Amino acid sequence: MGGTGDQPGPARFAAVPVLGIAAVLAGVLTALSGRYGFHRDELYFLAAGDHPDWGYVDQPPLTPLVARAATAAFGNGPAGLRVPATLCCAVTVVVVAALAREFGGGRRAQVIAAVTTSTSGYVLGIGHMLSTSTLDLLVWLLVCWLVLRLLRTGDGRWWLAVGAASGIGVQNKYLVVLLIAVVVAALLAVGPRRVLRGGWPVAGAAVALVLALPQLWWQARHGWPQLTVADGIRADDGAENRAMFVPQQILFLSPMFVPVWVAGWLRLWRDPALRWARPTALAYPLLCALVLVAGGRGYYVIPLLIVLMAAGCEPVAAWTRAGRRAVRGWTAGAAVAVTAAVSAVIGLPVLPTGALAVAQAVNPEQGEQVGWPTLVSAVRDGWSLIPADRRDHAVIFAQNYGEAGAIGHYGPGQGLPPVYSGHMSYADWGPPRDSADGPVLLVHQDGDRRIARHFTGCREVARVDNHHDLDNEEQHAAVELCSGTRSAWSALWPSLRHYY
Structure with a gap:
């Protein structure tokens, strides 16, 4: 099948350095996984896992089932429960590097993508403990990678994989439906619309529906309690969520990385060589609008922000290669080091519990483990x-x-x-x-x-x-x-x- 244009193939995947970065991150998370204690949500997942069902009033069944499997295999403490979170976080780093590759990033850009992802506060925070957001981030990024493969190659069979990933994602968290909605809307707005024609999009939607059906059936049978929960969140926190919408994105991902994802958005929107990927740029503001209207939390859109950051890694790589390389290299290294230190304090259990008030100002979930x-x-x-x-x-x-x-x-x-x-x-x-x-x-x-x-x-x-x-x-x-x-x-x- 033909592509959406005469697109050159991506560069070779930088497997050794990217996998090395993911392994280091997994080692750090493993070493710290037993500190503090369970988060309140993790305790709930353990209880829900002891009551297996096709759904729960406030969440689909996947994370509780993962919690049950993890504690059965690795032990009933925080360290055992968090093994899947560590693995998801490591795989997330690899997927973001693969996204940078799809955007035309070479070896250096892929390494930068892996480093920026593994040092962001949001990734470290949800990689430290098991949560629905841990699996959700990986699902979103995987869906985005599959969509990019679809757009670059024009091969409609990728819709089947998109549908499978989305259907599994619905068994973990419903937010992935918003991702599919804004991607389709962006394709209709800026193209390439031809990927929406034919039977493959319908087949992909059918795959997603079949995989999501048990959870949807459970929700329908119980009167859609998830909507009641969402209404409660909007009523209680909607105003605060809207006020903190932009600050949360900047703080959680890292202020140091703002130039990277801004460069990524501009590149996707302006670069003729990436015209086929332009829907990715439009999907982000569309998602922001949806979440703001719904009164959702700022971190809901961070997965797409990471996609934009992946697109910005090639311009950063080019900047580090241009004149005064040593100075620019040291500058980039210092920014990453500062980000890693701040992110560790915000997202990981590195402080004495008596000093957690500092971290709680940005990430209250730290204190909920004590x-x-x-x-x-x-x-x-x-x-x-x-x-x-x-x-x-x-x-x-x-x-x-x-x-x-x-x-x-x-x-x-x-x-x-x-x-x-x-x-x-x-x-x-x-x-x-x-x-x-x-x-x-x-x-x-x-x-x-x-x-x-x-x-x-x-x-x-x-x-x-x-x-x-x-x-x-x-x-x-x-x-x-x-x-x-x-x-x-x-x-x-x-x-x-x-x-x-």
Whole structure:
């Protein structure tokens, strides 16, 4: 099949240096993977993995299943859970180098792409811990690489691979649908439109639908709860997300890399040799508009920003080769070194936990990895106050999935029973039996009384202290001992369900 134009083949892939950079990154992530502790989302993934299903109210099933497989294969601690995140991050570096190659980048540009990717704060942060964003970034970049292969060669059979990657991506996070939407819109706007004709795009869409169908069926069967979750995020954080939309992109990827992705966008839009790739340039502002309207977070568009950065690596390579090479080389090296140091502080567990306030100002997720065992110890202290003859009727109820996940993970080792919560998919895993009529040990965030109003005779018996004076979401969380519930659990349960 013919291409979209007489495009020269890409340069040889710089396998040895690129794979070497990916291996070094994987080594660093592995060495640091056991520091601090689980993130609240990771604890939730572990719990969801113990309740395998085709979907959950706030996410598709892939990440929880990966979490379950990882802990079964590599151990039940943070280091074992994070092996897939490390591997995804290393592969991401390789894919970005391949993107730079598709954009006509030679060996030096590919190495620059690998280095800039492996030192960006966003990549390091999501590579350190397992999250839906970890897999999502890799899926987006892989889809973009496949689309570029399609555009450069004009071979419609690449639509099958695009569809397969997108369908798998939907089983992890729904945002990949936005990527496909803006790519198709960009193709319609600036071409080459011929790649949208014929049966291959339809076949690719069919492949994506078949792979995504189990999750879509689950969501439809349960009344599309993901939309409720999205509405809650927009209502709670939409204004802040819009205000921080641009700053988040700059800070998360790195201010030092702004000239690189700006050069990449200008190159894709202006360079006649890359006219076939121009839809990539248009897709970025289209995606920004969609996310802004929806009140989404700034990091949703970072995958396309990384694609633009890959396109900008060849101009950077040419700049380092032009006059005063030594000075320009040292300048580029110094910028990368500064970026790597700052990104490590923001995204990796390199600081003492007592100094995390600095990193939290940019990346609050750092602090959410600290203090879970002490929370469970406070719960254990509260549980010990319940008379032994009442414990068969007693219930531990947590306000959110982080608290519930921590108690579920660490609690059995401290003699605690199963925990219940109405947050997200914990609500689907069932209420306690109605005969469990109290006492109730209630765990909730400091100052948040929304849940407590459903219980009677409550008195505070413990407070959570992470012992690092770290102001994360669970610092000073309250543990209250309540005499019971205001009605039977089965009647009360719908009122206890909440999504945010």
